[in-house]
Amino acid sequence: MKLNQVMTRKVEFVAPVDSVRQAAEKMRSFDVGPMPVCEAGQVLGMLTDRDIAVRVVATGRNPETTLVKDVMSREVSFCDQDDDVAVAAKLMADRQLRRLVVLDANHRLAGIVSVGDLAMSADGAKLMGPLMEDVSRPAAQNAPKPGHAR
Numbered sequence: 001m002k003l004n005q006v007m008t009r010k011v012e013f014v015a016p017v018d019s020v021r022q023a024a025e026k027m028r029s030f031d032v033g034p035m036p037v038c039e040a041g042q043v044l045g046m047l048t049d050r051d052i053a054v055r056v057v058a059t060g061r062n063p064e065t066t067l068v069k070d071v072m073s074r075e076v077s078f079c080d081q082d083d084d085v086a087v088a089a090k091l092m093a094d095r096q097l098r099r100l101v102v103l104d105a106n107h108r109l110a111g112i113v114s115v116g117d118l119a120m121s122a123d124g125a126k127l128m129g130p131l132m133e134d135v136s137r138p139a140a141q142n143a144p145k146p147g148h149a150r
Helices: 020-030 049-057 085-095 115-120 124-135
Strands: 034-039 042-048 077-080 099-103 109-114
Touching: 020 034, 020 042, 020 049, 034 109, 042 049, 042 099, 077 085, 085 099, 085 115, 109 115
Parallel strands: 077 099
Antiparallel strands: 034 042, 099 109
16 A cells, blocks of 8 residues: 555645744644745645644743754655655654655655554555564664665
């Protein structure tokens, strides 16, 4: 089964020049922790609730004036929408990710695939045991690197 069959296509994102407060409000309204940071369809990074806590709140920065581009995570792991779900599951397991950016043939944001999306796929039962074991492993045991699964 291919990722384009299970991924979430309607993905909200933030712009690099949005304030962190604007981004946090968007995260709250959509009830999500991570949001892609995009410009003209290109994924430039990810902003997570952890980025906001560690890079803004903990350092005393003003969320009204701090821009997303100044605190986002620039390293983004991704797969192509035509990749098999097993490719995404392996990448998610290796890098302890619960969500993964999915790009189209032009390297533009096509969607996001979550552990839940993979669980609901035809191959879900086969993928879930190893994936959940690896995703749940303590972070110190992993050294995630950005990029494509191939």
